[in-house]
Amino acid sequence: xxxxxxxxxxxxxxxxxxxxxxxxxxxxxxxxxxxxxxxxxxxxxxxxxxxxxxxxxxxxxxxxxxxxxxxxxxxxxxxxxxxxxxxxxxxxxxxxxxxxxxxxxxxxxxxxxxxxxxxxxxxxxxxxxxxxxxxxxxxxxxxxxxxxxxxxxxxxxxxxxxxxxxxxxxxxxxxxxxxxxxxxxxxxxxxxxxxxxxxxxxxxxxxxxxxxxxxxxxxxxxxxxxxxxxxxxxxxxxxxxxxxxxxxxxxxxxxxxxxxx
Amino acid sequence: xxxxxxxxxxxxxxxxxxxxxxxxxxxxxxxxxxxxxxxxxxxxxxxxxxxxxxxxxxxxxxxxxxxxxxxxxxxxxxxxxxxxxxxxxxxxxxxxxxxxxxxxxxxxxxxxxxxxxxxxxxxxxxxxxxxxxxxxxxxxxxxxxxxxxxx
Numbered sequence: 001x002x003x004x005x006x007x008x009x010x011x012x013x014x015x016x017x018x019x020x021x022x023x024x025x026x027x028x029x030x031x032x033x034x035x036x037x038x039x040x041x042x043x044x045x046x047x048x049x050x051x052x053x054x055x056x057x058x059x060x061x062x063x064x065x066x067x068x069x070x071x072x073x074x075x076x077x078x079x080x081x082x083x084x085x086x087x088x089x090x091x092x093x094x095x096x097x098x099x100x101x102x103x104x105x106x107x108x109x110x111x112x113x114x115x116x117x118x119x120x121x122x123x124x125x126x127x128x129x130x131x132x133x134x135x136x137x138x139x140x141x142x143x144x145x146x147x148x149x150x151x152x153x154x155x156x157x158x159x160x161x162x163x164x165x166x167x168x169x170x171x172x173x174x175x176x177x178x179x180x181x182x183x184x185x186x187x188x189x190x191x192x193x194x195x196x197x198x199x200x201x202x203x204x205x206x207x208x209x210x211x212x213x214x215x216x217x218x219x220x221x222x223x224x225x226x227x228x229x230x231x232x233x234x235x236x237x238x239x240x241x242x243x244x245x246x247x248x249x250x251x252x253x254x255x256x257x258x259x260x261x
Numbered sequence: 262x263x264x265x266x267x268x269x270x271x272x273x274x275x276x277x278x279x280x281x282x283x284x285x286x287x288x289x290x291x292x293x294x295x296x297x298x299x300x301x302x303x304x305x306x307x308x309x310x311x312x313x314x315x316x317x318x319x320x321x322x323x324x325x326x327x328x329x330x331x332x333x334x335x336x337x338x339x340x341x342x343x344x345x346x347x348x349x350x351x352x353x354x355x356x357x358x359x360x361x362x363x364x365x366x367x368x369x370x371x372x373x374x375x376x377x378x379x380x381x382x383x384x385x386x387x388x389x390x391x392x393x394x395x396x397x398x399x400x401x402x403x404x405x406x407x408x409x410x411x412x
Contacts, residue, residue: 154275242347
């Protein structure tokens with residue numbers, strides 16, 4: 001099961017060109033949705049206005065080399081390692097979901113475009129990556145949904161209360177879960193495979209088609225915000241925040257003796 | 262001067278929801294970011310501003326008395342045990358202050374759960390929990406128990 005390409009088996013009922021068109025349409029929906037979201041919420045205008053303000057109020061100029069270094073650090077720390085999270089559990093759950101989703105999507109695209117039929121057998125690593133990606137997405141996503149989600153952990157709401165903000169995580173979980181079940185049922189020759197595949201397509205279409213209304217576009221905005229934060233630290237503007245305390249031995253808990261009692 | 266949240270900085274961790282004494286910091290059901298649900302009930306205690314690990318919360322001065330770009334920003338550094346304030350006045354003057362927030366290393370104070378649970382006889386004791394040892398004294402003065410008048 002884990003080494004057989006589910007899309008090659010599917011090509012017996014759905015022509016590869018239809019699958020490829022569907023994937024291309026999903027990519028276009030993400031691009032169009034992100035652009036619409038940016039224009040509608042004026043995110044880019046807000047970003048550049050903050051950028052100009054930070055440059056104007058900064059105490060030192062950040063050179064091109066330092067800027068490139070900051071960008072590289074943002075990609076590695078905030079992008080690849082989700083370094084902005086202060087809570088370790090949230091960070092681990094986010095990493096599981098993010099890398100699972102990326103593996104799931106990339107393996108899908110490669111199998112659909114490069115190995116769409118049984119006549120073009122895919123390397124065993126690709127289906128394995130597809131199943132593993134879906135599984136990681138489910139582990140990270142359900143952990144977040146049931147235990148870490150702020151609505152549950154801080155607000156004390158029911159784990160099963162659904163709100164508008166859940167559109168992204170729920171459609172992502174529905175897509176990964178139904179994908180896993182469909183792959184299993186299809187490899188087992190079960191007649192429920194087709195209805196579950198229908199659910200998978202529905203969930204995936206909602207996931208990629210709801211970008212303007214969901215949190216999907218955060219994968220583009222968050223790195224930009226993290227980069228801006230690093231630049232503000234470097235040029236001294238710091239969003240008006242005070243500089244880090246430089247003498248904790250005098251002012252902080254590293255003092256030798258308390259004096260304010 | 263109610264608080265507000267920079268949505269691009271907030272990561273929806275819920276620290277402000279936990280700490281707000283007015284219970285007015287909550288999570289927006291549309292964006293899953295924190296927001297002040299009732300600005301008129303905010304008494305500017307700055308608890309959420311200090312607790313926010315992303316420095317995403319700020320306090321806004323009312324336009325009738327605090328215009329022209331003043332700001333009060335705060336940075337809490339747990340490891341150093343410091344809290345720093347940056348006051349920017351309307352005329353552009355800036356002042357920085359640093360204060361201690363504790364006298365012991367971060368993480369060194371035992372939580373209530375780590376103490377031994379009090380026994381039933383504590384109900385008749387005049388001392389509060391962990392007294393007198395938590396006050397670093399040997400003994401506290403106590404009142405003589407009242408005697409019930411009979412007859």
